[in-house]
Amino acid sequence: MNSAPLLRVSGINKTFFNRVGLFRRKQVQVLKDISFTLEPGETLALVGETGSGKSTLAKILAGVVPPTSGEIEVNGEVIAFEDTQKRCKLIRMIFQDPNSSLNPQLRVGRILEAPLRLNTDLSEEERANTVIETLRMVGMLPEHALFYPQMISLGQKQRVAFARALILDPKIIVADEAFSMLDVSMRSQVVNLLLKLQERLGLSYVVVANDLGLVRHISDKVLIMHQGEIVESGLTSEVFSNPQHDVTKRLIQNHGHEYRR
Numbered sequence: 001m002n003s004a005p006l007l008r009v010s011g012i013n014k015t016f017f018n019r020v021g022l023f024r025r026k027q028v029q030v031l032k033d034i035s036f037t038l039e040p041g042e043t044l045a046l047v048g049e050t051g052s053g054k055s056t057l058a059k060i061l062a063g064v065v066p067p068t069s070g071e072i073e074v075n076g077e078v079i080a081f082e083d084t085q086k087r088c089k090l091i092r093m094i095f096q097d098p099n100s101s102l103n104p105q106l107r108v109g110r111i112l113e114a115p116l117r118l119n120t121d122l123s124e125e126e127r128a129n130t131v132i133e134t135l136r137m138v139g140m141l142p143e144h145a146l147f148y149p150q151m152i153s154l155g156q157k158q159r160v161a162f163a164r165a166l167i168l169d170p171k172i173i174v175a176d177e178a179f180s181m182l183d184v185s186m187r188s189q190v191v192n193l194l195l196k197l198q199e200r201l202g203l204s205y206v207v208v209a210n211d212l213g214l215v216r217h218i219s220d221k222v223l224i225m226h227q228g229e230i231v232e233s234g235l236t237s238e239v240f241s242n243p244q245h246d247v248t249k250r251l252i253q254n255h256g257h258e259y260r261r
């Protein structure tokens, strides 16, 4: 029996080398020794002030940015940064702005078909069926496959982005501020969709969110980040009702009184 967690992140460090002047580079360590685990069906929220490293960590998990050191394992198997084929069937990412993450020149069907063409041996007909099935899963119609992104609403675009993330049947979806551009009603529809599909498919989510109300609503566990380090972590309900670190207390305080019991 495989007793490894679904996702194990061990000792991730990330240093950027920023150019200062013509010849000099300055090292900036933006992630320091990040480790955590995630189980199937769980949602983990990454919370912290601006610049604390949340997006960088999300991008490292999704293979958009390489770590300087550290390891990511899925079901006990190490996923190297270069191993795009393996990773994209296990971990997929949804970005903040569907306006820039969806190619405006491609029809929705083509956008969704691309990962299937690149990563599977499915026939054209099987790919078309999978596209339609996945559109339905995110509450859209088969006809939407013929639309260009600019012909649909922002909420529908984010559903398409979600469908593209889902189409290879991954285990983990990383969402970086994926709801922040949506208005309140669209946001609650997309969030409910995510929760429904999590229940149905047993998906795990890693979400970067500044809205602590949303974090409390959707996440099981939380990592509080500050200057590239995890300063507090645990079950969301416990961390929010009994915050230990000053940074956590400050974040909760700044977000209003509704989280205090």
Ligand SMILES: Nc1ncnc2c1ncn2[C@@H]1O[C@H](COP(=O)(O)OP(=O)(O)OP(=O)(O)O)[C@@H](O)[C@H]1O
Pocket (backbone or CB within 6 Å): 016, 017, 018, 028, 030, 048, 049, 050, 051, 052, 053, 054, 055, 056, 057
């Ligand atoms: N490509 C890059 N090159 C150099 N520095 C970078 C790069 N990407 C991020 N950084 C720096 O890394 C630090 C962490 O940034 P990151 O975007 O991960 O933080 P964040 O917690 O997601 O912030 P926000 O909530 O504002 O999105 C910041 O100081 C940022 O300037």
